[in-house]
Amino acid sequence: MKEIKIFAPATIANLSCGFDILGLALDHVGDEMVVRMSDEKGVRITKIIGQDLPLEPHLNVAGIAAMALLSNLEVDHGFEIEILKNIKPGSGIGSSAASAAGAVWAINKLLGSPFTPTELVNFAMEGEKLASGIAHADNVAPALLGGITLVRSYEPLDVIKLNVPKDLVVTVIHPQIEVKTATAREILRSHVTLKDAIAQWGNVAGLVSGLFMEDYDLIGRSLEDKIVEPVRSMLIPAYEAVVEASKNAGALGCGISGSGPSIFALSKSALDAENIKKAMENVYSNIGIPYDIHISPINQSGIKKI
Amino acid sequence: MKEIKIFAPATIANLSCGFDILGLALDHVGDEMVVRMSDEKGVRITKIIGQDLPLEPHLNVAGIAAMALLSNLEVDHGFEIEILKNIKPGSGIGSSAASAAGAVWAINKLLGSPFTPTELVNFAMEGEKLASGIAHADNVAPALLGGITLVRSYEPLDVIKLNVPKDLVVTVIHPQIEVKTATAREILRSHVTLKDAIAQWGNVAGLVSGLFMEDYDLIGRSLEDKIVEPVRSMLIPAYEAVVEASKNAGALGCGISGSGPSIFALSKSALDAENIKKAMENVYSNIGIPYDIHISPINQSGIKKI
Numbered sequence A, B: 001m002k003e004i005k006i007f008a009p010a011t012i013a014n015l016s017c018g019f020d021i022l023g024l025a026l027d028h029v030g031d032e033m034v035v036r037m038s039d040e041k042g043v044r045i046t047k048i049i050g051q052d053l054p055l056e057p058h059l060n061v062a063g064i065a066a067m068a069l070l071s072n073l074e075v076d077h078g079f080e081i082e083i084l085k086n087i088k089p090g091s092g093i094g095s096s097a098a099s100a101a102g103a104v105w106a107i108n109k110l111l112g113s114p115f116t117p118t119e120l121v122n123f124a125m126e127g128e129k130l131a132s133g134i135a136h137a138d139n140v141a142p143a144l145l146g147g148i149t150l151v152r153s154y155e156p157l158d159v160i161k162l163n164v165p166k167d168l169v170v171t172v173i174h175p176q177i178e179v180k181t182a183t184a185r186e187i188l189r190s191h192v193t194l195k196d197a198i199a200q201w202g203n204v205a206g207l208v209s210g211l212f213m214e215d216y217d218l219i220g221r222s223l224e225d226k227i228v229e230p231v232r233s234m235l236i237p238a239y240e241a242v243v244e245a246s247k248n249a250g251a252l253g254c255g256i257s258g259s260g261p262s263i264f265a266l267s268k269s270a271l272d273a274e275n276i277k278k279a280m281e282n283v284y285s286n287i288g289i290p291y292d293i294h295i296s297p298i299n300q301s302g303i304k305k306i
Helices: A062-070 A093-110 A117-132 A139-145 A182-188 A194-213 A215-222 A227-234 A239-248 A272-288 B062-072 B093-109 B119-132 B141-144 B181-186 B193-213 B216-220 B229-235 B238-248 B270-287
Strands: A003-013 A023-036 A042-049 A078-085 A148-154 A155-161 A169-175 A191-192 A254-255 A263-267 A291-297 B001-014 B020-039 B042-049 B078-084 B148-154 B155-164 B169-175 B192-193 B253-256 B263-267 B293-296
Touching: A003 A093, A003 A139, A023 A093, A023 A139, A023 A291, A062 A078, A062 A093, A078 A093, A078 B238, A093 A117, A093 A139, A093 B148, A117 A155, A117 B263, A139 A148, A139 A155, A148 A191, A148 B169, A148 B229, A155 A194, A169 B148, A169 B181, A169 B270, A182 A227, A191 A194, A191 B042, A191 B193, A194 A215, A194 B155, A194 B192, A194 B193, A215 A227, A215 A254, A215 B148, A227 A239, A227 A254, A239 A254, A239 A263, A239 A272, A263 A272, A272 A291, A291 B193, B001 B093, B001 B141, B020 B093, B020 B141, B020 B169, B020 B293, B042 B062, B062 B078, B062 B093, B062 B119, B078 B093, B093 B119, B093 B229, B119 B141, B119 B155, B141 B148, B141 B238, B169 B270, B181 B229, B192 B193, B193 B253, B216 B253, B229 B238, B238 B253, B238 B263, B238 B270, B263 B270, B270 B293
Parallel strands: A042 A078, B042 B078
Antiparallel strands: A003 A023, A023 A078, A023 A148, A148 A155, A169 A263, A169 A291, A191 B192, A254 A263, B001 B020, B020 B078, B020 B148, B148 B155, B169 B263, B169 B293, B253 B263
8 A cells, every 4th residue: 555654844834915816835834745546436534633634534624635636536446534734723824725725745656746847736726625615826925835935826827836945934833723724815995006016016126126125125025914903903913013012023924824823924034033933922921922933044945745 | 617528318207017116228319418617606508409498597407406405515706508409308208307317417527426326316306307297217317327227216216226137128219299297197096096006016027027137028028017007108109000010020018118109129139120120110001190219228327428
């Protein structure tokens, strides 16, 4: 019986100004999964450790994504999936994306890689649709491809890997409150002013330029979101205080990770990241909110065999 | 008496999806100016050849920009400006920007370069304010700095030079009708849908990535404007026909140059640019609209002494 054990990284979508288009993969934070070929056709989720999530494949993002892949291929086998779930659902660091992307990556590998990375993004997006109601790609793309990814368009799907400045480090704090992606999306306005939109695409262009030029100051100046952050940050306790403390501790810039409630900061050294971690912890300790916190460089290769 | 003769390039602002933030400088198209130090204080425009434009400095973009510079410096001299105006006002290829940028660049040079390029952009923007009512920088920045520029923000002014893929060539056609920048701005909507805004910043991010990666196909795919082009193109005769013919002739993509009526196409070779030129000419010849047309590589250095 063929099986594969993989690591599926946590991801940070949006990256402040890059709402719905940018995302990055973390290196030290993520789920583990074992995917096993079986004689019985179909997809079975046999075990989930760490979180209370449905085992029924049609109610589980990994199951949905796996079935989306298999519906595009004639195959005589089935697949069993075990998930060691380290990423908490609703944390905003791509919990559903890791499961969905991990499942399709592993099955594709076991089948001899019949699908391209972009095709895998498409299948994994079906899992995201179950989780949030929208088949978005800004978490599954960096999970599958690694690094920092741009989803330029959805029709057709056009995913581009951007340059990752080598010293970039992420600090991300997860206050232990749950914000559903669907809720975080509902509160957004359907229209924005042209003026704010122009400021936003100026910052997006600045951020992308900063990544390619490895200009850390430019990256920092560009991490400004005039459209989504002012609305969504209201759902996150002490958001402004965490951002201010992080910047004072050396963060290039900060933002809401995905739809929140996690908050990320980018910095240009591990030392800065440690100082930012302390500053973030300090804010939540003072107001008595429990949290998880992670420091990680950027994962250049995405999901990998372990 | 010290004097300097300069070439001030025509520029293409917006570059489709990059409304109000992106611009590039042309290499073979532009104005010539002579700027001369004089004992009499103040700014005088002594001669304008080629176009009927006001000589009064406070009614002329070059005069306004020059005075903005001089108001920031104690100087015992005055300056005389002569302009050989090759770029037609209202063409959409940065006629006012060339005059404004040329004036401040030349005076700065004659004074021993007391100001930085970004400061010069600020002074030249004062000229743009006279021309269009808004102190925009997306033409004066590429005129002054050369290449392809990003105006990330205005407050504070943050201008970034992007990478220019070496084979990129511009074809730009100017149908001989006038579209005032102010009019072209008035017809824009003050609000846009979040959906369109996301598509736009996806394309902006794609275009900037394509420039840095020198990925010509990605540049082409990203030259899509869902917000401004659908409105402004109504002011330009046979806009869709010119775009379609250009793409069929090998254009990577097209857009409105500045606020129009000029239409630009980017291509990855001089041969493609020639074919695009013929295709564009063909459209306007058939419907009997007179035009100017130019082919140019991208000017890497901006305004220069000649």
